[in-house]
Amino acid sequence: MLLPISEFDHAEKGDALNAMELALSLERINNQKLLNLHSLANENNDAQLADFIESHFLVDQVEDIKKISEYVAQLRRMGKGHGVWHFDQMLLNGGVVA
Template sequence: MHGWRCHSVCDHVSTLCVLALQVQGELAVVDKTNAQVQSFARVNFVSACEAAINEQINIEYNVSYVYHSLFAYFDRDNVALPGMAAFFKAGSEEEREHAELLMQYQNVRGGRVRLASIIQPEVDFNHAEKGDALYAMELALSLEKLNFQKLRELHDVASDANDAQMCDFIEGTLLAPQVQSVKQVAEYVSQLRRVGKGLGVWEFDRKLKADVDAGLVA
């Protein structure tokens, strides 16, 4: 009697093991032939748009990395411009959020996110003639203009592909705020050129910190 029970249990376990192996085999086949090849959500989304979005993601992350380095520089004890530090910290976070928005959109459209390498930024931003505050803000203006141009190029790719939905996403979510960012940083450059490198920078920084804390900085 006991031997029969033992034999029955062993047969049952053996059968379950065989079934488990069969299920694993089927899952592996499904995984290779479906999920890893093509997104089920992809509709009228050309490879040129997918590649252009990945390029823009890399641009946003690179700008964010530079701004994070600027934040670290102005947060030093021997630089001590908390307004500039707060401004670039917020800017770094904003650019990273833009990259994440693009990643989410890529996934929504059924594309595949491919992250690229990020360039190592500088760590010192002092300038003998201009001073560090003006030099950093001029650098930021150049980056904001570059980002605007790249977003326009991304929009052109979507337009050439007749992808109206992608055009709408770029215009409403990315291009419109970018125009405001360029305008705002350009105004800061003008103000810093007026005040020079002395006490005026301290006053500018104090006002900038108050604006960042109040959420008035785009």
């Protein structure tokens, strides 16, 4: 039986490190867009929008970028193989290595 073609057949696309690097780049793009919106609100003297963006999005965005950056660094250090399995288990267990 033939398996359907998957976008993860490519060795790098199915890699955990590649997935985390892509997630990190998306978070950074999202953060930049929020910063642009915040500066636009400031330029137009819309203090309520600027405050809303600061209090609801920017702090969480920076924390997410930091967390994913740490994941990328860990995956780079451990390389492929058994370490990736332990990393997956840590994510499944909410940050606690089993």
